[in-house]
Amino acid sequence: MKSLARSEKGQRKARAFWRIVLVVSLLLLASPVSEDRLVPFETTLAAAFVGLFFFIIALVMLSLYRKRSRLLKSLLDPAQVLESWDSPDRFKDNHGDPIPAVFGRTGLFYAGQPYCIRSYDCTFASASVENDGGPVLRIVYTVPNSRNGAVRHKSTLDIPVPETRIDAANRLAQFYSEASRR
Numbered sequence: 799m800k801s802l803a804r805s806e807k808g809q810r811k812a813r814a815f816w817r818i819v820l821v822v823s824l825l826l827l828a829s830p831v832s833e834d835r836l837v838p839f840e841t842t843l844a845a846a847f848v849g850l851f852f853f854i855i856a857l858v859m860l861s862l863y864r865k866r867s868r869l870l871k872s873l874l875d876p877a878q879v880l881e882s883w884d885s886p887d888r889f890k891d892n893h894g895d896p897i898p899a900v901f902g903r904t905g906l907f908y909a910g911q912p913y914c915i916r917s918y919d920c921t922f923a924s925a926s927v928e929n930d931g932g933p934v935l936r937i938v939y940t941v942p943n944s945r946n947g948a949v950r951h952k953s954t955l956d957i958p959v960p961e962t963r964i965d966a967a968n969r970l971a972q973f974y975s976e977a978s979r980r
Contacts, residue, residue, distance in 0.1 A: 800910030802900065806870040809863050809912075816859045823852035862919050866912045869905045873912075878902050880973065881966045885958045888932060899957050901970050906937075908957050913939065915977050923952060925974035927967050933959040935967045937974060 800808070826849025829842040872878040880903060884896035891897065891909060900907045905914040915922050923938045930936075935957040940950040959967040 801898070802870060802874055802907055805907070805910060805912060806867065806874070809867045809870060813860060813863045813867065816856050816863065819852055820856040820860065823849040823856055825849070827853060858918065862917065865914055865917045869902070869912045869914050870907065872904050873900045873902045873907050878904070881963070881970055883960055883963050883966075886932075886960060888958045889956070897958075906957075908955065913937070913955065915974065918942065921950070922974055922978040924978060925971040927959065927964065927971050928956075930956060933961070933964055933967065935959055935971060 826845045829845040829849070830839070832842060880901045882898070882900040885899045885908070887894050887897055897909055898907075905912060905917075905920075907913070913920050913922075919941060921940050923940055925935065925937045928934050928936045937955045937957070938952055939955065940952055943949040943951055
């Protein structure tokens with residue numbers, strides 16, 4: 799499982815990659831300005847179209863990774879953390895080892911992945927404490943549809959709750975449910 803620090807390092811690498819893509823797309827967008835000595839004008843127009851496509855994608859991805867990086871930085875700050883615990887691995891996601899779960903005001907980190915309360919890639923819809931072979935904090939969130947980004951579909955995240963943390967899980971469910979309505 800990824801730790802918070804490793805995930806933050808991965809977010810920085812991804813932002814660096816998308817910055818490079820942004821620069822390359824800007825160069826492709828500027829290609830029609832060049833004279834016809836090197837390549838035909840039709841080729842430069844095609845390159846400009848590809849550059850426009852990647853420019854838009856790079857801007858969206860940079861926004862997404864910037865928001866995730868802010869979430870991870872806030873979760874590394876003890877003043878911003880609401881609760882944290884080691885979840886039992888009841889669903890065999892981590893080969894029986896406990897999975898760290900960190901909950902903050904702007905989102906949560908579980909199983910090596912950050913989840914923002916409000917973001918393009920993840921928006922919380924509701925949260926509750928359910929019984930699924932033991933108590934779980936069930937967070938329902940929406941993600942963009944892979945075929946049409948304007949349409950979103952629901953996904954669920956079930957985080958097992960240790961028996962000693964049920965009251966904290968109820969407070970978190972209430973906090974995230976209220977945050978999803980704002």
